[in-house]
Each structure stands twice: as C-alpha cells, then as structure tokens.
Amino acid sequence: MAEQNGALVQVRNLKKYFPITRGVFQRHVGDVKAVDDVSFDILHGETLGLVGESGSGKTTVGRTMLRLYEPTGGEILFEDRDLAKLSANELRSTRQRMQIIFQDPYASLNPRMTVGGIVGEPLEVHRVARGKEKRERVQELLRLVGLNPYFVNRYPHEFSGGQRQRIGIARALALNPDLIVCDEPISSLDVSIQAQVVNLLEDLQDRMGLTYLFIAHDLSMVRHISDRVAVMYLGKIMELTDRDELYMNPLNPYTQALMSAVPVPDPVVEEERQRVILEGDIPSPSNPPKGCNFSTRCPVAQDVCFESHPDLIEVEPGHYCACHVVEEEGRAEIRA
Amino acid sequence: MTNHQQGRDGNILLDLRNLVTRFYTDDGVVHAVNGVSYTLEEGETLGVVGESGCGKTVHALSIMRLIPSPPGKIEEGEIYFGGRDLLKVSEREMRHVRGAEIAMVFQDPMTSLNPVHTVGFQIMEALKLHQGMGDKAARNRAAELLALVGIPDADQRLDDYPHQFSGGMRQRAMIAMGLSCNPELLIADEPTTALDVTIQAQIMDLVKRLQERLGMAVMWITHDLGVVAGLAETVNVMYAGYIVERGPVKDIYGRPRHPYTIGLLGSLPRLDEAPGTKLTSVPGLPPDLLMLPTGCPFADRCAYAEDRCVEAMPPLEEADDPARTVACWRWEYVAGRTG
Numbered sequence: 001m002a003e004q005n006g007a008l009v010q011v012r013n014l015k016k017y018f019p020i021t022r023g024v025f026q027r028h029v030g031d032v033k034a035v036d037d038v039s040f041d042i043l044h045g046e047t048l049g050l051v052g053e054s055g056s057g058k059t060t061v062g063r064t065m066l067r068l069y070e071p072t073g074g075e076i077l078f079e080d081r082d083l084a085k086l087s088a089n090e091l092r093s094t095r096q097r098m099q100i101i102f103q104d105p106y107a108s109l110n111p112r113m114t115v116g117g118i119v120g121e122p123l124e125v126h127r128v129a130r131g132k133e134k135r136e137r138v139q140e141l142l143r144l145v146g147l148n149p150y151f152v153n154r155y156p157h158e159f160s161g162g163q164r165q166r167i168g169i170a171r172a173l174a175l176n177p178d179l180i181v182c183d184e185p186i187s188s189l190d191v192s193i194q195a196q197v198v199n200l201l202e203d204l205q206d207r208m209g210l211t212y213l214f215i216a217h218d219l220s221m222v223r224h225i226s227d228r229v230a231v232m233y234l235g236k237i238m239e240l241t242d243r244d245e246l247y248m249n250p251l252n253p254y255t256q257a258l259m260s261a262v263p264v265p266d267p268v269v270e271e272e273r274q275r276v277i278l279e280g281d282i283p284s285p286s287n288p289p290k291g292c293n294f295s296t297r298c299p300v301a302q303d304v305c306f307e308s309h310p311d312l313i314e315v316e317p318g319h320y321c322a323c324h325v326v327e328e329e330g331r332a333e334i335r336a
Numbered sequence: 337m338t339n340h341q342q343g344r345d346g347n348i349l350l351d352l353r354n355l356v357t358r359f360y361t362d363d364g365v366v367h368a369v370n371g372v373s374y375t376l377e378e379g380e381t382l383g384v385v386g387e388s389g390c391g392k393t394v395h396a397l398s399i400m401r402l403i404p405s406p407p408g409k410i411e412e413g414e415i416y417f418g419g420r421d422l423l424k425v426s427e428r429e430m431r432h433v434r435g436a437e438i439a440m441v442f443q444d445p446m447t448s449l450n451p452v453h454t455v456g457f458q459i460m461e462a463l464k465l466h467q468g469m470g471d472k473a474a475r476n477r478a479a480e481l482l483a484l485v486g487i488p489d490a491d492q493r494l495d496d497y498p499h500q501f502s503g504g505m506r507q508r509a510m511i512a513m514g515l516s517c518n519p520e521l522l523i524a525d526e527p528t529t530a531l532d533v534t535i536q537a538q539i540m541d542l543v544k545r546l547q548e549r550l551g552m553a554v555m556w557i558t559h560d561l562g563v564v565a566g567l568a569e570t571v572n573v574m575y576a577g578y579i580v581e582r583g584p585v586k587d588i589y590g591r592p593r594h595p596y597t598i599g600l601l602g603s604l605p606r607l608d609e610a611p612g613t614k615l616t617s618v619p620g621l622p623p624d625l626l627m628l629p630t631g632c633p634f635a636d637r638c639a640y641a642e643d644r645c646v647e648a649m650p651p652l653e654e655a656d657d658p659a660r661t662v663a664c665w666r667w668e669y670v671a672g673r674t675g
Contacts, residue, residue, distance in 0.1 A: 053534065191559060192600060198615060202614070220562075220605045224609070224615070257534060258533065261533045261537035263562030264562055265565050266589055267586045269565075273566075275537055277534075282534075
C-alpha cells in the first residue's frame, strides 16, 4: 500500500507539558507530561497507527504535530522544515498541506454554518477559490466523500453521525493536503457506520496518495487500516513496528497485555484464550513512575525497571521497543 | 439464594412477551421497542447487541420499569419474573424487585454514583433499605462486597467519595452495589464502554467470576461484538426495536442467518484477514424511529430485500434448530448463499 520512499514527517524528541498552576498568582507547581520525548517518522503514503489508552498522550501527539498546541520541546520536520520554528505566516501556508479530522463529529462542526460554508471555509481562508469556482469545488468534495452535492445549504444537525464525519473529511480534503491526522475518527460511530468511514478513508488514500496518522484506541481497526503501528503509554512510545509484526510478535509487555485484553468477536477463539489481566490503573501523567512508565503494572518488571525509563531501541530491523527486559534478554514473555 | 447456586437447571427466570415501549415526544411517536419476546433461564448469560437506537437499553429499562413517563410508555406486553407480571405489580413491590431481585449497572459510573455521599454510604443504603441491616452489619457487608469486587483496602475505601475512585474502580463499586442484595438477575448496560480495554478486561473477568460464584443470571447489553463473544451463552441481535436474530453465541458468530447480523460481523476487521481486504460495510443508515416502515426495518439497507420485505415485518421464527430464531422472510435463501 505504501510507497516507502522516505519520510514526510520526522518527529524528534517531541515534548508537550501542560503546566499545573495553583493560587491567584498561578504559581507553577508541576507539569502534566502528556507527551514526553517521543520520536517517530511518517513515511510518504503510509498510514501510521497510534494506539493507546486514555491519557496515553496519543491525541496530544497529533495536535502538537500540527502545532495546534505549541510543543514544549523537540522538532517536527515536515519535509525537512521544522514546524516548531516556523513563524505564523510560514506556518499558515504549510498548514494547507496538513489537515485533521476530529473525533466528535457533533462538536467539530459549527452548528450555525451550512455544509457548504464549512467545507468551503478552508478555500476562502487560504484564498484558493471563491465564488462559482468555490461552489463547484465544494460540490465535488461532497461527491468525493459520498454525500449528495445538493446538501450544501443544509445544517450539521440534519445529518447523522456518520454523515457528519464525512463532512469533516470533506473539509480536511478541501486544500488537497498531503497529510491528514485522523484523531479517533470512528470511535463515536456505530459499528456498521465505522466500516463505511474506514472504507472511505482507504479509498481516498488510494486515489489521492494521502498520508495518515491514524489515532485510535481500537486495536483491531488500527491493525486493519495501518501499515505501521506505534503503541503509546503515559506519554511515551513503547513499541513501533509493522502492523503484522506487532500483532504476531509483540515484544513489549504492555503491548502483549493490551492485545490480550482486546476481545475478539469470535466465541471459539475467546473460549481458548488465556487472558493476561493487568492489575491497577494507568498512573497519572502529572506524577509518572520514577522508572519505566509501565513498571507499576508490569508483570515482568525487574529492579532496573524501577530506576529509569528504557530508550526506544531498534531490537530487530524496523522493530522498535522500549523495555529493559527485552533489551537485556531479547524477550519479555508474560503469561496469563 | 436457593437452587440456582448449583448452576443452570433450565428454570425460566425472565419471560418477556411482546413488549412494546414508545415515547410520545413533540416530534412524534418514537417506536423504541416493537414487540420483543424471549426467555432467560436462571444463571444464564445473555448478550444483547445492537447499534445506538436499536432499543437495547429501553427494553432493559422497561423490565426495571424505569422508563420516564411521560414521555415514555410501556404500551403492551408482559414481563414475567419470579412468577408474576412486573407490569402489574405495585410501585412498592417494584421497589423491592429493583435491587433485591434485579440489579442494573449503567454505562457511566460517574453519573450513576452520587458525588456528595461516600461510596460506603451508597452501598450501605441499599443493604439497610432492602435487607433491614443495622449500621454496623451494613458496613461490614459493604466492606466485604468491595473486597469481593477486587478493591484493595476495602474497609478504608468505604469512606472515599466517588471522585477519589478511578473509572474502573467506580464501575467495580457499582457492581458491588448491584450485588449487595444477591439479585437473581444482573443487567449490565454497556458497563465497560467508557473504560479502557485493559480495565474492560478486568471488569469482564470480575463479572464472570462473580457469576460462577453467586450463580446469578446476567444480561450484558453492548454494541461491542467482541465483548459478547467472550461472555454470553445466548445472543439477541436487535435492530430498530426488534429482535432480528437470537441463538447460541457460537451459531450467531459462526453461521449468522439474518442479513443484518451478517453485515454487522462483516463490518469488523478480522484478525486473520489478508492485507488489503476491504470491510464489507452495511450501506445506508438505520431507520428513523419516528417513521418506522411497515415492513422489515432493515429492508432498505439489505442486499436480499424483495417486495414482501417492504410490505410486512417477518415474524421471529425457528431457523436451523429449535434454539435459533430469525426474523427474515428470506433467511433460507440467505443461508444458502452465505453458508
């Protein structure tokens, strides 16, 4: 699916801390380390899946990458230009090439604007098209995402969740972007509608050569749509590799536990499965554990795991994993 | 607690007959549940699956008689539980049924716990009310229950307020509350939808273990076909207020008969799929419950629909074997095409 010809985006040591303040003087008392030293590449034409539980920082990565949040540290190289250092003007022109689809199709569309206004707004803001040309482009976009082009004068509330998500996709496509950050685009939709939207996203990728960062917590859907997958936990990437490699040969104990927790829609498989059930909850990102972020719940944690967080290293070609145990012993097998 | 601790003995616990629930709103009549009939045995685990608006929650709230009225109204039907029709008993007796005989756990544990009372107070409230326990006995039992659902230092955590619990712990506390009076049926309405997968696995495991130990029947309502596959013995598939297919879990997943069930399962990515496989999505949208079609509600999304499907709703009839029922005029033809 992907033409593996170099990276479109290179993220290096990206950090995003949200300050915690107290009192009338807004005294700075700590940080929520939502994204803490994350590095990865997104290759031209590929879909990179980003999975994690709530609070893992996956959405913050997507938003900081587009500079919707100002990064606390690190670099975001978009075709070798560092987005983190661009001025507002330069950023605006680069933004044409990177767009985002949001999770909640109810909150991300302005209820007072017509569909035509919503989809046409990026064209106006970036002075790409106006008047008749704009109207034609909007109709073309609606057709592209499988909506009736005569819907231009309707308002978002007249549409179902799946149709609204299509409007959001049309808006993201308006400027012919190279990269689209899909921030949980299907998690608020019903199962039969999810498949429609995923098929549409795949179809558009084939036709327009799009590159996706697909953020989700649904591991089976991420496996379906992605070429490579990164697993996040508490602001760090724990493992990153090809999707088949990740699902067949997960190295990190957290990835193994996560896979094991996902219910499979097949009662025969479910009957045979031995589940690894993690104890406890994900720690607060304002007070992460001293050592490895996963050490508090890890069934195979050793002394070293409580001292420092492991680096993300290439264990096998193209297979990155952050785990002291894997680093030392090559494997970290957890058992039910 | 009597004979059902020994497990399934085939006694019918819940018998729903032609339940019809509607909501009279300013926009018109919402046909939420349109004639649902089935039975649930003692100790059985039933999965109720369907998408939003299919009537799965409304039908459960109808069993508990918790439909807000107005605008809601249970129009028709009988709900036999423990030998009596719940729709005919007094409100006073119904209050005893809720909690003491049927317990319900809801999707969002934050809104179903009262934020101004401690968790312990809320569990003890049910014990005092339904079982007439004194303060001390209720507190001991509450601590026992919290320990049973796997909350460490249960005795101290009783004095915590809901906001001091994490999402998974709140759901455990809700389950503890549900179990406090040894109900014969636990209705779990999407109890893990708001939780992360690793926490969901904990809760599913907990309910399974509790069920083995306490022998209650469980009705698990969800949109997640994966959850049902791992938990349920029997599955009801609902669509637009109807049960469209019902049967043992392995048959439903292995040999689905209703075109909607086939479509729903096809919409899910499979672990063994070849690279580049497209999902077989179901086209279109579920019908508007304000204007329910006279025929099969799935007809306009169905690849097999013909004239009679639009004209009349097919009855839920036996398919393949006595344990299975399907509401489709053409199920035999569909079965022949899909294997």
